[in-house]
Amino acid sequence: MDFFFFFGSLYSYLSVMRVEALAANAGVELRWRPFNVRAIMVEQDNIPRRNPVKMQYLWRDTERRARRHGIAFNGRPPHPVDADFLANRVGVVAAQEGWCPAYSRAVFNAWFRDHQAPGDRAHLEAQLRALGKDAAAVIARAESQEIREAFDVQTDAARKLGIFGAPTFAVGDEIFWGDDRLEDALDYAKGASAR
Amino acid sequence: MDFFFFFGSLYSYLSVMRVEALAANAGVELRWRPFNVRAIMVEQDNIPRRNPVKMQYLWRDTERRARRHGIAFNGRPPHPVDADFLANRVGVVAAQEGWCPAYSRAVFNAWFRDHQAPGDRAHLEAQLRALGKDAAAVIARAESQEIREAFDVQTDAARKLGIFGAPTFAVGDEIFWGDDRLEDALDYAKGASAR
Numbered sequence: 001m002d003f004f005f006f007f008g009s010l011y012s013y014l015s016v017m018r019v020e021a022l023a024a025n026a027g028v029e030l031r032w033r034p035f036n037v038r039a040i041m042v043e044q045d046n047i048p049r050r051n052p053v054k055m056q057y058l059w060r061d062t063e064r065r066a067r068r069h070g071i072a073f074n075g076r077p078p079h080p081v082d083a084d085f086l087a088n089r090v091g092v093v094a095a096q097e098g099w100c101p102a103y104s105r106a107v108f109n110a111w112f113r114d115h116q117a118p119g120d121r122a123h124l125e126a127q128l129r130a131l132g133k134d135a136a137a138v139i140a141r142a143e144s145q146e147i148r149e150a151f152d153v154q155t156d157a158a159r160k161l162g163i164f165g166a167p168t169f170a171v172g173d174e175i176f177w178g179d180d181r182l183e184d185a186l187d188y189a190k191g192a193s194a195r
Numbered sequence: 196m197d198f199f200f201f202f203g204s205l206y207s208y209l210s211v212m213r214v215e216a217l218a219a220n221a222g223v224e225l226r227w228r229p230f231n232v233r234a235i236m237v238e239q240d241n242i243p244r245r246n247p248v249k250m251q252y253l254w255r256d257t258e259r260r261a262r263r264h265g266i267a268f269n270g271r272p273p274h275p276v277d278a279d280f281l282a283n284r285v286g287v288v289a290a291q292e293g294w295c296p297a298y299s300r301a302v303f304n305a306w307f308r309d310h311q312a313p314g315d316r317a318h319l320e321a322q323l324r325a326l327g328k329d330a331a332a333v334i335a336r337a338e339s340q341e342i343r344e345a346f347d348v349q350t351d352a353a354r355k356l357g358i359f360g361a362p363t364f365a366v367g368d369e370i371f372w373g374d375d376r377l378e379d380a381l382d383y384a385k386g387a388s389a390r
Contacts, residue, residue, distance in 0.1 A: 045245070045246070046249065051239050053359045061371075061372070162251060164248045175252065176256075177252060
């Protein structure tokens with residue numbers, strides 16, 4: 001199952017914290033795919049941030065759903081974040097190198113629990129060091145043309161699947177939008193592997 | 196618990212078919228409140244119909260969720276519907292007179308199963324007669340100034356609660372958006388009545 005998410009999306013937090021254990025229990029293999037949902041939403045003129053009534057609800061709902069799932073929620077963290085997509089591009093590096101789950105949990109935890117905005121370089125370096133990485137080397141790679149293009153490739157793959165928001169789970173061409181469809185997506189993935 | 200919904204909203208279909216049994220099982224009293232979500236969405240410039248990528252998904256998801264809940268889905272029904280809100284205003288009459296649940300199920304079933312657009316007068320009359328109502332008298336009441344104003348009162352109540360979509364469940368000031376939050380809303384309502 002492909003897990004399309006974005007460092008900067010509220011509901012991606014819930015999925016980042018939940019998906020690995022649930023997928024393992026379901027026997028479903030996961031591919032972590034950070035992508036530029038912001039670009040897609042701008043293309044589609046789909047900007048919830050412009051609607052303060054809806055945004056108010058989305059924060060409240062994220063808080064309630066976090067509590068329901070036993071995930072930390074410590075008041076509203078900074079938002080929007082990762083203006084130049086550095087946290088996301090490091091996520092692409094991490095996915096290529098196989099340490100995306102731990103990296104993602106570290107970044108989203110720091111964002112929601114400690115209100116450290118993803119993409120803030122000082123915090124990012126500390127997070128990478130805590131994961132045993134050479135922070136300068138990882139960030140240099142994330143700034144490279146190769147990784148910028150790899151990030152665009154993920155976004156293009158999402159676009160082709162008809163993805164319009166994050167998180168989205170994809171099983172082949174079948175997409176499931178939102179943390180609240182994670183269980184449906186896993187059920188579908190299990191059915192697909194049985195077929 | 197207040198059930199704000201709209202004759203014309205995809206996901207309201209799922210809730211109309213599910214809410215009564217679930218609320219009864221939970222011991223939660225329900226108030227059926229048709230309201231003009233279209234007016235609110237236009238005010239907030241929140242028009243999913245303008246985004247074909249998202250609309251494609253919303254239909255697919257409605258179909259999948261209907262199947263999951265054992266609710267009929269017979270291909271895409273007409274949409275948008277009820278341009279002059281007649282089906283909704285009859286819903287206001289029905290809510291005042293205590294027959295909104297049966298009326299709503301009849302209209303939504305006819306829409307999704309038989310592709311009869313809500314608000315189509317010939318179908319509406321047949322549906323009202325099947326419910327043992329004097330169709331002409333009910334429709335005359337639905338066209339009255341009193342019921343038009345009562346519909347606006349529902350919409351204003353929704354607006355004041357911060358509602359931006361349908362269906363929405365409200366327990367006091369706490370709102371839950373979407374058929375997929377029905378269970379959360381009922382849990383909250385049970386907790387609220389215990390407090």
